[in-house]
Amino acid sequence: MLIWILIYILMNLWSLDKKIALTEKIVSVLPKMKCPYQVEPHQIQGLDCIHIFPVVQWLIKRSIEKRKEKGEFLMFYAANQFDKLICSKNITESEPKRKEKCGHLKKCLTGNRKTNKSFHKEQRIMEYIDDSSDSEDLETNEWFIKKEFDPQDFNEVVMTDEEKIIKLQEEKQKLIEELAQAQEETKKIENEIKEKSFHTSNMEEDKRLDYKKVEILLTEYEKIKETEEAFQKECELKMEEYQEKINKAKLLLEEPVEDDTELKEELDKIRNMVEVARSKLSKKARAVGLMKRKLDHIPDRAELAQYQRRFVELSNEVSARYRETKRHYALYNTLSDVQMYLNKELSLLSSILDAYPEAEKSPEAKEQFLRQLENIDISVKQTLDRVESKRNKEQSVKSNLNNQLSTCMSAHRQYLAAVKQLETEIQKNLQLQEQIDQLNKNE
Numbered sequence: 001m002l003i004w005i006l007i008y009i010l011m012n013l014w015s016l017d018k019k020i021a022l023t024e025k026i027v028s029v030l031p032k033m034k035c036p037y038q039v040e041p042h043q044i045q046g047l048d049c050i051h052i053f054p055v056v057q058w059l060i061k062r063s064i065e066k067r068k069e070k071g072e073f074l075m076f077y078a079a080n081q082f083d084k085l086i087c088s089k090n091i092t093e094s095e096p097k098r099k100e101k102c103g104h105l106k107k108c109l110t111g112n113r114k115t116n117k118s119f120h121k122e123q124r125i126m127e128y129i130d131d132s133s134d135s136e137d138l139e140t141n142e143w144f145i146k147k148e149f150d151p152q153d154f155n156e157v158v159m160t161d162e163e164k165i166i167k168l169q170e171e172k173q174k175l176i177e178e179l180a181q182a183q184e185e186t187k188k189i190e191n192e193i194k195e196k197s198f199h200t201s202n203m204e205e206d207k208r209l210d211y212k213k214v215e216i217l218l219t220e221y222e223k224i225k226e227t228e229e230a231f232q233k234e235c236e237l238k239m240e241e242y243q244e245k246i247n248k249a250k251l252l253l254e255e256p257v258e259d260d261t262e263l264k265e266e267l268d269k270i271r272n273m274v275e276v277a278r279s280k281l282s283k284k285a286r287a288v289g290l291m292k293r294k295l296d297h298i299p300d301r302a303e304l305a306q307y308q309r310r311f312v313e314l315s316n317e318v319s320a321r322y323r324e325t326k327r328h329y330a331l332y333n334t335l336s337d338v339q340m341y342l343n344k345e346l347s348l349l350s351s352i353l354d355a356y357p358e359a360e361k362s363p364e365a366k367e368q369f370l371r372q373l374e375n376i377d378i379s380v381k382q383t384l385d386r387v388e389s390k391r392n393k394e395q396s397v398k399s400n401l402n403n404q405l406s407t408c409m410s411a412h413r414q415y416l417a418a419v420k421q422l423e424t425e426i427q428k429n430l431q432l433q434e435q436i437d438q439l440n441k442n443e
Contacts, residue, residue, distance in 0.1 A: 019045065030055065033062070034166075179335060182328050189325045193318060207307075214298050221291045228284055235277055242270050348376065 023041035030039065037054045044052065249263055299307070352373070359369030 035059075175335070179332065182332055186325055186328045186332075189321050189328075193321055193325070210298075217291065217294055217298070221295065224284075224287060224291060228288060231281070231284060235281060238273075238277065242274060245270060 020041065023044045026044060027039060027041055030037075035055060035058055037051075037058060039051055039055050245266070249267055355369055355372070359365045
């Protein structure tokens with residue numbers, strides 16, 4: 001039906017401006033009506049049935065619900081008017097008639113509650129009926145029945161209750177979302193802590209391996225340096241010997257010798273030995289250069305201090321994250337306990353409300369209902385006692401830990417004072433030793 005109306009409106013009978021204004025009004029009114037579906041103006045103008053059909057279906061359901069509510073309201077109003085017209089002012093105000101009238105009001109209000117599906121309205125109506133049974137509120141109930149019915153007051157009460165229910169549902173949804181976000185954040189923080197702990201452990205192992213490698217390289221470097229010095233000395237000695245031999249050979253060459261083949265052979269041997277010594281020396285020089293480069297790549301004390309500072313910062317960050325996750329866990333546990341107790345309370349109240357009408361039918365059922373309430377009260381007191389005992393235990397543990405902390409702090413202060421005193425005594429001892437040394441020198 002609504003689609004036919006939209007087709008009729010969006011025909012050529014209306015101008016484009018009116019069509020656009022109408023579609024914008026429809027789109028703006030739907031969120032105010034708390035429609036769970038969203039529709040765009042171009043979808044309405046293009047008659048996009050895929051997106052329009054859920055909205056139309058929801059509107060039809062809403063109209064049916066409103067019709068039911070209005071019918072129930074009119075039935076209540078007609079019954080009230082009928083009671084006012086038929087009943088005269090001289091009728092005796094007996095308790096059963098007042099109960100029937102309040103029961104008639106209860107039927108109307110509980111019917112409205114079923115359409116709105118709210119728990120707080122039922123609680124208020126039951127409290128009203130409970131209060132109406134007392135002798136002090138009989139006159140107020142009679143005034144409420146004889147009073148002319150104002151539908152605005154009834155709608156205001158229903159709307160305020162609906163708004164409260166919606167607010168409570170929104171708060172509950174927000175709490176659930178916050179819990180989910182807290183769980184996700186705790187999982188992320190745990191993963192980060194695991195990764196950082198893994199990285200720190202790997203870095204410590206790498207650091208130990210680097211230290212071992214550095215020690216090995218230093219020992220090798222010292223050995224190579226010693227061998228190089230010894231080799232250089234040997235080479236110098238051999239060079240001197242070879243130089244002397246060369247000089248002798250030159251002198252022999254200058255002198256006229258008949259057979260110089262032996263001298264040439266000796267010269268060739270010496271030259272070969274010199275070339276071999278030079279090649280060995282170049283190899284040793286290359287090895288020394290490589291060792292120097294490796295030692296240059298090893299971090300010095302400043303870099304190691306920087307690494308140490310960075311490790312300290314990482315450890316502080318990890319501890320802070322750990323404290324934060326611990327706080328999140330504590331918050332989650334408290335919220336879960338609160339949720340559990342609230343659920344128990346809601347289930348208890350709903351069971352009481354369900355059992356109350358049956359208890360009003362007979363005195364035996366009423367006594368049984370009261371016994372059940374007493375048992376529930378006893379169980380609640382027992383749970384409270386358990387919680388109180390647990391809290392007292394935690395407080396005692398906390399007090400013991402505080403005492404231990406205070407003792408540790410006092411011991412730490414005594415330790416610092418003792419260290420300071422020891423430093424002063426060491427300085428005095430050094431001064432006395434210097435004075436004794438000066439006296440010994442003077443003597």
